[in-house]
Amino acid sequence: MSSTRRENLFLIGFMGAGKTTVGKVLAEKLGWCFMDLDQVIEQRSEKRISEIFAEQGERFFRDMESQVLSEVSTNAHTVVATGGGVIGREKNRHLMRNTGIVVFLDVPWKQLLERIEEGQGRPLAEGEDAMQRLTSLFEQRLPLYRMADLVIDCSGQSPQDLAEGIVSRLNETKLFLN
Ligand SMILES: Nc1ncnc2c1ncn2[C@@H]1O[C@H](COP(=O)(O)OP(=O)(O)OP(=O)(O)O)[C@@H](O)[C@H]1O
Numbered sequence: 001m002s003s004t005r006r007e008n009l010f011l012i013g014f015m016g017a018g019k020t021t022v023g024k025v026l027a028e029k030l031g032w033c034f035m036d037l038d039q040v041i042e043q044r045s046e047k048r049i050s051e052i053f054a055e056q057g058e059r060f061f062r063d064m065e066s067q068v069l070s071e072v073s074t075n076a077h078t079v080v081a082t083g084g085g086v087i088g089r090e091k092n093r094h095l096m097r098n099t100g101i102v103v104f105l106d107v108p109w110k111q112l113l114e115r116i117e118e119g120q121g122r123p124l125a126e127g128e129d130a131m132q133r134l135t136s137l138f139e140q141r142l143p144l145y146r147m148a149d150l151v152i153d154c155s156g157q158s159p160q161d162l163a164e165g166i167v168s169r170l171n172e173t174k175l176f177l178n
């Protein structure tokens, strides 16, 4: 299905913000499809993201991420959980804004760090200099995340609460054309 209207919903935010978790609940609530860019990349390449970073490098991963995003953007009524770094490229930001509503899951830094420490498979959170890298990425990216159509304060809210809150905000702001 092809569309140049804003008919999708893109969840953006830092690693561990809950894009994948909240995205699934939200898609179910809306009766929409759900897609996760990281998962599509892993399925397509038949590799884990950490392997792509290690074997082909970040640039290769970013090119693949942009390619998958541009394909997914032609959908309609799809909730897209993006990767934490998708907002790094201007063309990705434009594409999301032109084909959907962009929603930033704003999670306090301390909580993000706790979730990142608990999880695995995030190559940018690995290695001795991980903390320094994460801090600097977060500082660079925060202004880009904040350019979203909706900024959702996620403190202390369950994925279910967040999905409900996002649906209410979308209805209030009448961001969708249909
Ligand atoms: N609102 C929430 N309340 C409590 N825990 C949450 C919430 N949202 C997500 N989590 C938990 O935080 C962890 C990270 O969530 P998730 O994988 O959805 O983040 P993500 O934004 O998709 O991260 P990545 O950018 O690495 O793909 C998971 O263990 C998930 O269960």
Ligand SMILES: O=C(O)C1=C[C@@H](O)[C@@H](O)[C@H](O)C1
Pocket: 014, 015, 038, 049, 082, 083, 084, 085, 086, 121, 122, 123, 124
């Ligand atoms: O924040 C990032 O740059 C990333 C986040 C993950 O979702 C993956 O897309 C990958 O590990 C890179």
Ligand SMILES: [Mg+2]
Pocket: 019, 020, 021, 036, 038, 081, 082
């Ligand atoms: Mg995810």
